Amino acid sequence: MVWREFSDKGLLVLAVNAGESRKKVRRYLADSPRAVPIVLMENTNLAALFDARAYPLYVLIDADGRIAGEARGAGGERALRRLLRNAGLE
Numbered sequence: 001m002v003w004r005e006f007s008d009k010g011l012l013v014l015a016v017n018a019g020e021s022r023k024k025v026r027r028y029l030a031d032s033p034r035a036v037p038i039v040l041m042e043n044t045n046l047a048a049l050f051d052a053r054a055y056p057l058y059v060l061i062d063a064d065g066r067i068a069g070e071a072r073g074a075g076g077e078r079a080l081r082r083l084l085r086n087a088g089l090e
Contacts (some may be wrong), residue, residue, distance in 0.1 A: 002080050003036055009089065010063060013080075014039050018047050018055065060087055 003013040013036045017025050022040055029038065041047060050059050054072040060083040062068040068087040071079040 001035070002077050002084070006084065006089065011084075011089075016044070016046050017041060018052065058083055060084065062087065 003011060015034060015036050016039045018041050020028070022042070025038060025040060039046065046052070047057075050057060050070070056072075056074065058071045058075065058079050059067060060069040060080075069083040071083055073079075075082070
């Protein structure tokens with residue numbers, strides 16, 4: 001997985017849930033555990049900050065806190081690798 005492969009370079013992957021309740025997310029994770037941290041929208045304004053209109057939204061933020069790239073829509077690992085490659089990290 002990309003996040004494991006690049007974790008030693010400082011890559012942190014977060015999954016942000018934008019619609020379901022905390023209870024529903026917990027039930028889902030009980031059946032489908034995830035290795036990355038899950039952030040609930042009730043705890044953050046990330047969707048508004050990144051103008052999320054399509055999901056999933058991949059945002060690559062560099063070590064200086066700048067947006068190094070983004071991709072919208074279902075792209076999975078391929079989309080994340082493309083972002084890393086375009087930012088010169090892969």
